Amino acid sequence: MIRLDYKLDVFKLYNLLIDFKPQLLESSYMVKDTGDYSILCFKPKYSISYLDGKTSVNYGDRVEIIKEPPLKVLDEYIKKSKELNTGLIFDGGFVGYLSYDFGEEIMGIKGKNNSPIKIPSIYFEYFEDYIVVDNRNNLTYVVTDDEEIINRIKTTDYVETIDDIDINLKSNFEFEEYCRAVEGVREYIRCGDVYQVNISQQFYGRGKLNPIHIYSKFRRANYGPYNALIRVEDKYILSTSPEQFLRKRGDTITTRPIKGTVKKVEDKEENESLKRELYESEKCRSELLMIIDLERNDLSKICIPGTVKVESLFDVEEYSTVNHLVSTIQGKLLKNVGFKEIIEAMFPGGSITGAPKLRSMEVINEIEKVNRGIYTGCIGYISNNGNMDFNIAIRTAVMDKENIIYNVGGGIVWDSNPQDEYEETLHKGRAIYNSLVKGGKR
Numbered sequence: 001m002i003r004l005d006y007k008l009d010v011f012k013l014y015n016l017l018i019d020f021k022p023q024l025l026e027s028s029y030m031v032k033d034t035g036d037y038s039i040l041c042f043k044p045k046y047s048i049s050y051l052d053g054k055t056s057v058n059y060g061d062r063v064e065i066i067k068e069p070p071l072k073v074l075d076e077y078i079k080k081s082k083e084l085n086t087g088l089i090f091d092g093g094f095v096g097y098l099s100y101d102f103g104e105e106i107m108g109i110k111g112k113n114n115s116p117i118k119i120p121s122i123y124f125e126y127f128e129d130y131i132v133v134d135n136r137n138n139l140t141y142v143v144t145d146d147e148e149i150i151n152r153i154k155t156t157d158y159v160e161t162i163d164d165i166d167i168n169l170k171s172n173f174e175f176e177e178y179c180r181a182v183e184g185v186r187e188y189i190r191c192g193d194v195y196q197v198n199i200s201q202q203f204y205g206r207g208k209l210n211p212i213h214i215y216s217k218f219r220r221a222n223y224g225p226y227n228a229l230i231r232v233e234d235k236y237i238l239s240t241s242p243e244q245f246l247r248k249r250g251d252t253i254t255t256r257p258i259k260g261t262v263k264k265v266e267d268k269e270e271n272e273s274l275k276r277e278l279y280e281s282e283k284c285r286s287e288l289l290m291i292i293d294l295e296r297n298d299l300s301k302i303c304i305p306g307t308v309k310v311e312s313l314f315d316v317e318e319y320s321t322v323n324h325l326v327s328t329i330q331g332k333l334l335k336n337v338g339f340k341e342i343i344e345a346m347f348p349g350g351s352i353t354g355a356p357k358l359r360s361m362e363v364i365n366e367i368e369k370v371n372r373g374i375y376t377g378c379i380g381y382i383s384n385n386g387n388m389d390f391n392i393a394i395r396t397a398v399m400d401k402e403n404i405i406y407n408v409g410g411g412i413v414w415d416s417n418p419q420d421e422y423e424e425t426l427h428k429g430r431a432i433y434n435s436l437v438k439g440g441k442r
Contacts, residue, residue, distance in 0.1 A: 001086055001088075001141060001142065001143050002141070002142040002150065003139065003140070003141055004139065004140040004141075004142070005138075005139060006138060006139070006140065007133055007134070007135065007138040007139065007140055008131070008133060008140045008153070010024060010026050010038040010039075010040045010131065010133050011024070011026065011215075011216065011219065011229075013040050013131060013153065014040055014212075014229065015212065016152055016153065017040070017042045017149060017152065018212075020042035020043050020129075020149065021042060021043065021044055021125075021231070022040055022041065022042040022231075023040075023041045023042075023044075023095045023096075023125060023127075023229070023230055023231065024038075024039075024040050024041075024227075024228060024229040024230075025038065025039045025040075025095065025226075025227075025228050025379075025380065025381060025389075026038045026219065026227040026228065026229070027135055027224075027225050027226070027227065028219060028223040028224065028225075028227055029223045029224050029225055029319070029320070030135060030136065030225065031224075031225050031242070031317050031318075031319070032315070032317070032328075034225040034226070034244055034247075034256070035135065035224070035225030035226075036089075036134065036135055036136045037089050037090070037132060037133065037134060037135060038132070038133040038135060039090050039095070039130060039131070039132055039133075039381060040130060040131045040133075041095050041125070041127035041129065041130040041131075042127070042129050042130065042144075042149070043127070043128075043129040043144075043146070044125035044126060044127055045059075045125075045126045045127065045128065046058060046059045046060070046125070046126055047096075047123065047124065047125045047126070048070075048073060048074055048077060048094075048096075048122070048123070048124045048125075048126075049120040049122060049123045049124075050070035050102070050120055050121045050122035050123075051120040051121065055067075055068060055069070055070045055073050057073070057077075070102075070121075070122050071339070071340040071343055071344065072340060074094075074122070074124065074339060074340070075338045075339050075340040077094075077126070078093075078094065078338065078339055078382055079338065081093065081094075081126065081384050082384065083384045083385050084128060084143070084384060086141070086143055088132050088141055088143070089132065089383070089387060090130065090132055090381055090383045090387065091383050091384045091385040091387075092127055092128040092130065092143070092383070092384045093126065093127065093381060093382050093383040093384045093385075094124040094125065094126050094127075094381060094382040095124065095125055095127060095230075095380070095381045096122070096123045096124030096125060096230065096379070097122070097123055097124075097230060097237065097374055097377055097378060097379040097380075097393065098121075098122050098343065098347060098377050098378050099119070099120075099121045099122065099372070099373055099374050099377040100348050100352075100371075100372040100373065100374070100375060100376045100377040100393075101121050101371050101372065101373060101377075102121040102122055102347075102377070103347050103348035103353075103361075103376075103377065104361060104365065105121070106343070106344060106347060107357070107358055107361055108358075109358075109361055109362060109365055110365075111365065111371050112365070112370060112371040113371060114369075114370050114371060115370050115371050115373045115405070116204055116370075116403055116405055117235060117373070117398050117399065117400055117403055117404075117405055118373075119232050119235055119237070119373060119374065119398060120232065123230075123232050124382075128143075129143065129144040129145075129146065129149070130143050130144070131143070131153075164438060165213065165214060165217065165435065165436055165438070166207075166436075166437060166438035167205035167206070167207045167209075167404065167436045167437060168205060168206070168207075168437075169203045169204070169205045169433065169436060169437060170203065170204055170205070171201045171202065171203050171204075172201060172202045172203075172204065172369050172370065173201040173202075173369075175422055178201055178418070178421075178422045178425075179418035179419065179422060180418075181199055181367050182199070182412050182416055182418040182421050182422075183418060184367060185197045185199060185363065185367070185412040185416075186412065186414060186416065188363055189412075189413065189414045190414070193359055193363070194354055194355065194356065194359050194360050194363060195290050195354070195355045195356070195413070196287060196290050196291075196354040196355050196360065196411050196412065196413050197353075197354035197360045197363045197364060197367075197411070197412050198351075198352050198353055198354050198360070198364065198376070198409055198410065198411045198412070199363075199364060199367055199368060199409055199410075199412060200368060200372070200375065200376075200407040200408060200409025200410075200425070201407065201408060201409065201425060202368075202369070202370055202375075202405055202406070202407045203405065203406055203407075203408070203429070203433070204403070204404070204405050205403070205404045205405075205436060206402055206403050206404075207402065207404075208401075208402065209399055209400075209401060209402060209403075209404055211229070211231075211236035211238065211399055212229075214238060214397075214399070214404070214435065214436070215229045215236075215238045217435035217436075218238055218240050218397075218431070218432065218435050219240065220435075221240075221320065221321075221431040221432075221434060221435050222240035222320050222321065222395055222431035222432065222435075223240070223320050224240050224241060224242045224319055224320060224395070225242060225244075226239065226241040226242065226243065226244065226379075226380075226391030226392075227239060227240050227241070228241075228379045228380075228391070230379060234400060234401070235398065235399065235400045236398070236399050236400075237374055237379065237393075237396065237397070237398055238396065238397045238398075238399065239379055239391065239393055239395065239396040239397075240395045240396070240431065240432070241379070241391040241392055241393060241394050241395050241396060242258065242317075242319045242324060242394075242395070243256065243257070243258045243324075243349075243351065243391060243392040243394060244256040244389075244390075244391060244392070245346075245347075245349045245378040245380070245390040245391055245392045246342065246346060246349075246378075246388065246389075246390050247388065247389045247390075248333070248342070248386065248387060248388040248389075249387055250386070251332050251333045252330060252331075252332060252333070253299065253302070253303065253330065253331055253332075253333055253342070254311075254328060254329070254330045255295050255299070255328075255329050255346070255349070256326055256327065256328050256329075257288065257291045257292065257295055257326070257327055257329075257349065257350065257351035258324045258325065258326050258351055258392075259284060259287040259288035259290075259291050259325055259327075259351055259411060260278055260281060260283075260284030260285070260287060260288060260324060260325030261278075261322050261323070261324055261325075261410070261424055261427065261428060262274045262275070262277060262278045262322065262323050262427075263321070263322055263323075263427045264318060264319065264320070264321055264322050264323050271318075271323070274323060275316045275318070275323050278316055278323055278324075278325055279314060279316045279325070281325075283413065283415055283416075284325050285314060285325070286413065287411050287413055288314065288325055288327055290355045290413075291327075291350045291351045291355065291411075292310060292313075292327050292329060293355070294350035294355045294356070294357060295329050295346075295349075295350050295351075296308050296310070296329060298345050298346045298350065298357075299329065299331040299345070299346070300331070301345040302331075302333055302334060302337045302341055302342055302345045302346075303331030303332055303333055303334060304331070304332045304333070304334055307330075307331045307332035308329065308330070308331035309329070309330060309331070310327060310328070310329050311328040311329065311330050312326075312327060312328045313327055314327065315327070315328070320431060321427070321430050321431045322427055322428060339382055339388070342388075347378065348361075348376060348377065348378075349376070349378070349392050351392065351411075352376035352392055352394065352409075353376075354411060354412075372407060373398060373405075374393050374396060374398055375393055375394070375396055375398075375406070375407040376392060376393060376394060376407075376409075377393045378390040378391060378392060378393055379391050379393050379396075394428070395408075395428065395429070395431070395432060397432060404436070406429065406432055408425040408426070408428045408429035408432075409425055409428075410424045410425055410428070
């Protein structure tokens, strides 16, 4: 392991090591105790994927189809991987994602299969070569025996170029349709089926697309603690998420649901006023309290009784284009709880389904026109030392060579105003939209 007493730009490193099949988990904005580390992995040993009901392990020279449930397979590979004993937050391990569609499968919901871009429901690659950038202490750690890579990092410079991008984006919901969808959720609430449901609209664009250049624009416009650039064969996932799904350190597990959003403005006094308005909003507080109860219940399935606690209740946090209302919930895990048990108890995150979880997901499935794919799933890592860190995959796009899609949504409660809810989705997606549309200021 090489330690450098300065911080390298992981995105530049990604470009320098592009022919070594890198995967990037980038933190470009520190909020509270998130965003401290960026991780760049390269030279994957193998991949595990779950697509069309089949679990496969790809070793490069051969592919094995395994007739076991995907979480069981992943758990077995996690348990047999050995620590590298680097002492770093990430000690080698798995980088990848779980899609929201897999969450539907966990909950027994028959999902749609009509996304314009199809990706595996689960995809992870295993790495023992990687770079960790400590953003808080301005340090870089390089873990590899590959001299070519070490020399490339030391001697090669990368000059970033930003191409003009202009894509015609179209939503799969017209304004009136989205308003009717909000009213449909309110009717379910009136009938007592649900308390809150998260619904979304999907934007679709087509053109000649370069994922590296598009991510470069995304990360400038929507910097955050949980960005990611994940390659899945010939497709890419570009995430600029502010939200933590779960973090595991030792036997402590943490989740930080977001509920409540107002736009961020450049005028500091006006922005502080907006933040106070968000903090005092009874609607946003009630939304968040519902999700806190749901998350506490999920954590109680895998934690020692009496250890699940709300560490902070209503934090107003400032991000690149919006301000959010956030809570932090923690618990101490029961002995021998593995990744499989954690995901079965908690996934998908309650902040992006609604409450109660199962019924709200059924309503989402009924109202939304296409399957969500990665949107509101989770992206992150499972380290050989037991650490885990995953985002909620919001502010996240999926693309191939000619198509790009991304969803934006929000939580609907009884006193939701349809027009306000529609406008909130546009605020959340503004940075992505402006990065893709020339002169776009939606």
